[in-house]
């Protein structure tokens with residue numbers, strides 16, 4: 391029937407996937423994510439259980455994959471855009487991973503279509519997604535070291551060399567996303583996860599992500615259902631309803647750098663209440679760059695905190711400046727340690 395109706399391959403695929411959970415390829419996950427967008431939650435779906443698992447370590451049983459029956463929650467890890475995140479375990483394989491649980495009505499297909507099939511070592515791998523009644527569960531790799539936001543809270547703030555180290559790694563992830571015309575849309579320390587030894591950083595939470603259509607760049611405004619990210623990290627062009635581009639992520643990652651260095655989000659030390667007018671009208675928050683910063687680190691922040699997107703550095707340009715600043719900062723630190731050693 392499918393082919394005779396001139397239906398797309400994707401539509402045929404989705405028909406075959408409806409109402410069951412199966413282990414399939416990434417393109418099936420993308421197809422069902424788009425199907426979920428079209429189907430609104432209603433009462434008869436209360437026991438609906440359908441989805442796609444991308445790894446054999448998570449095993450659907452008789453085309454079902456249900457909480458408590460096939461996997462169990464071990465502990466709450468944190469909260470993302472519109473959802474809570476848990477450490478979970480597959481009952482059959484004992485494999486542990488993380489799951490973001492969100493209401494079906496808050497699900498955006500871009501949360502899956504933007505991160506499925508990515509191969510960057512700086513992006514948390516997705517393991518699949520399953521709908522259970524009014525909930526969507528998105529499974530992903532467990533990252534044991536917690537979030538960069540939690541590290542900053544524990545430490546108060548980060549030393550310049552460590553902040554530059556994490557900034558470089560997250561910029562590598564942004565370089566990859568922007569090369570694939572993907573906007574992350576909510577870059578901040580809570581959405582950067584750390585390995586157990588805290589040497590590796592990974593980008594997560596594609597709940598605000600969008601596909602950047604190259605021919606649309608510079609023209610289109612945000613799509614109607616676009617979900618803005620964190621206000622303190624929001625680029626001025628969003629506040630002014632102007633064109634959107636990958637440069638939004640660059641503004642946000644520099645706000646994250648200020649958060650690492652100062653221990654607080656930009657704009658929050660000098661004002662309370664809605665920031666949208668302040669961010670749109672006032673100068674970029676260069677005054678929040680610590681005076682103790684190396685001049686090359688300050689250059690990174692000034693290049694990324696340009697109010698005009700066209701004057702703002704790209705991820706690759708900013709990474710080059712970060713790596714120069716890292717050399718200067720580590721040389722300075724090396725010099726200080728040498729002086730300390732020789733004075734003893």
Ligand SMILES: CN1C=C[C@@](O)(C#Cc2ccnc(-n3nc(C(N)=O)c4cc(F)ccc43)c2)C1=O
Pocket residue numbers: 467468469470471475488490501505514515516528529530531532533534535536537580581583593594595596597
């Ligand atoms: C690939 N993929 C699939 C869903 C996704 O959009 C997300 C997310 C998200 C949001 C907030 N927080 C976490 N979060 N994940 C973990 C983890 N994987 O171990 C985690 C661990 C924490 F300690 C705190 C928050 C955490 C994950 C996404 O990116």
